[in-house]
Amino acid sequence: MNSxxxxxxxxxxxxxxxxxGPPAPNHGIGINLKGESGSYxxxxxxxxxxxxxxxxxxxxxxxxxxxxxxxLKIIGTRSTHMAGLDxxxxxxxxxxxEPGAVNYLRFTVxxxxxxxxxxxxxxxxxxQKSRDASADRVLSAIIASVRLGGRTx
Numbered sequence: 067m068n069s070x071x072x073x074x075x076x077x078x079x080x081x082x083x084x085x086x087g088p089p090a091p092n093h094g095i096g097i098n099l100k101g102e103s104g105s106y107x108x109x110x111x112x113x114x115x116x117x118x119x120x121x122x123x124x125x126x127x128x129x130x131x132x133x134x135x136x137x138l139k140i141i142g143t144r145s146t147h148m149a150g151l152d153x154x155x156x157x158x159x160x161x162x163x164e165p166g167a168v169n170y171l172r173f174t175v176x177x178x179x180x181x182x183x184x185x186x187x188x189x190x191x192x193x194q195k196s197r198d199a200s201a202d203r204v205l206s207a208i209i210a211s212v213r214l215g216g217r218t219x
Contacts, residue, residue: 067215068094071111071186072178073149076211078204086110099204104166104195107205109212114177114185124187125154125175132158136168136193148176148188149212163196170194172202174209188212 067074070092077083083095086108094110118124129140138158146155153176160169173191180186190212192205 068092068111071188072180072215073109073111073186073188074213074215075109075190075208078207081204097204097208099198099201101198101200104168105192105198105201105204106194107190107192107201107208109188109190109208111178111186111188114187117184119177119185121152121154121175121177124177125156128173128175128189129156129158132171132173136160136171138168138171146174148174148190148209149178149214151176151178151214166195168193168195170197172205174205178214 081097083097086094086096093112094108096106096108099105118127132138138160140156141159142157144155146153153174155174158171163169171191171193173189175187175189178186178188190205190209192201194201
């Protein structure tokens, strides 16, 4: 249970997760997947610091950040669910695959409202150097296992 951001998830058997480091310690976990694809799966929670308060705006903001950071283009979006909440899944891909670079990224974002407080953004994603369906399945398992719980802080 992430007590600050009020969520939990299950790491699939056989995989090892680690806490995310600075500048966002204790926000979530990351998993480096073995293999040639250079796959990395993560989930984190954070306050809606930009006060967007709107799921579509959050998804657009995250997608824009990833496009700038990795030089990717949006190839698709769809409505989905995470932790019983409406969510948006976005897929991004490089127009020209470059060896050693992030060439594919998929993320799902939702906004967990908090009474009288800033909402909590939950973001789960996968970034890869080359597309690997088994990594997609790991991300899907992480997303399917997300549960909301009370914050203790």
